[in-house]
Amino acid sequence: MLLEVRDLHVEFRTRDGVARAVNGVDCAVDAGETLAVLGESGSGKSVTAQAVMGILDTPPARITGGRILFRGQDLLTVRAEERRRIRGAGMAMIFQDALSALNPVMTVGDQLAEMFVVHRGMRKKDARARAVELMDRVRIPAAAQRARDHPHQFSGGMRQRIMIAMALALEPALVIADEPTTALDVTVQAQVMDLLAELRREYRMGLILITHDLGVVADVADRIAVMYAGRIVESAPVRDLYKLPAHPYTRGLLDSVPRLDRKGRRLDAVRGLPPNLTRIPPGCAFHPRCPMARDVCRTEEPPLYEVAAGRGSACHFFRECLDDRDH
Ligand code: SF4
Numbered sequence: 001m002l003l004e005v006r007d008l009h010v011e012f013r014t015r016d017g018v019a020r021a022v023n024g025v026d027c028a029v030d031a032g033e034t035l036a037v038l039g040e041s042g043s044g045k046s047v048t049a050q051a052v053m054g055i056l057d058t059p060p061a062r063i064t065g066g067r068i069l070f071r072g073q074d075l076l077t078v079r080a081e082e083r084r085r086i087r088g089a090g091m092a093m094i095f096q097d098a099l100s101a102l103n104p105v106m107t108v109g110d111q112l113a114e115m116f117v118v119h120r121g122m123r124k125k126d127a128r129a130r131a132v133e134l135m136d137r138v139r140i141p142a143a144a145q146r147a148r149d150h151p152h153q154f155s156g157g158m159r160q161r162i163m164i165a166m167a168l169a170l171e172p173a174l175v176i177a178d179e180p181t182t183a184l185d186v187t188v189q190a191q192v193m194d195l196l197a198e199l200r201r202e203y204r205m206g207l208i209l210i211t212h213d214l215g216v217v218a219d220v221a222d223r224i225a226v227m228y229a230g231r232i233v234e235s236a237p238v239r240d241l242y243k244l245p246a247h248p249y250t251r252g253l254l255d256s257v258p259r260l261d262r263k264g265r266r267l268d269a270v271r272g273l274p275p276n277l278t279r280i281p282p283g284c285a286f287h288p289r290c291p292m293a294r295d296v297c298r299t300e301e302p303p304l305y306e307v308a309a310g311r312g313s314a315c316h317f318f319r320e321c322l323d324d325r326d327h
Pocket of ligand 1: 247248249284285286287288290291292293294297302314315316317318
């Protein structure tokens, strides 16, 4: 397995107290596989990704438990220098906001070329040629010419392609894309997702897609992990989850996505707001928003029940959810 996250816990100290941002997350992704991690803002999906990448703000963020195994090595126990080396050679991240992630005063060609000079020891001329090749690979028209432009001279979609090129430059085994298309319009979103899916196949990399939008990942992900209040509440192969969700929260998220096969359906968003992470409700954290909640939900936290092989749901009543096929 390329990456395994086991029982990960992350806390933040805030003025309101300790925020339990990640509460026992388990997930895994293999080479050539795409895992989508889905949830509303504050669900812990980005914090999980940052913990894997080693870019949590410290302080106040603190990993308080768990294991992050990359090719079998626990990144939380190896020495800092070794950890940096493993991450630097094997992982890359694509951020939501390409404009703030790129250097505004350097041409994009120079930024890309610098990676090859610094990390691969290439000569400047060869590094520049490699940068243009890569820009061409992520389908930036007239790449040789555009390599001389600065980030602000590109459209949002083209900037995101440059971010993808930067992430792929050193051919990482794992790429984490945090809301990579949120700032883009729908057509450009689809193009960028298609490009990511194609490059994932070509480079046989593991891809973790962090998103709040189920619609974005339907065609590209193999598996989905749905997060709520710092936990994975449903984990399933993408087709199974779409066909028949096993958790009321997933069902609510699905109902808020326009789908051709559900013509005439009301687009229900999940009612209410995610909890304050310094005061996560007892029992099932979703109970104040759940249309199926009963007394037991207010007192007993559901474990991740095995729904089927490779499929889990943290809902006491997942069977009822599955039986409600007409929903
Ligand atoms: Fe809803 Fe109860 Fe299931 Fe939680 S355990 S999702 S509150 S039915």
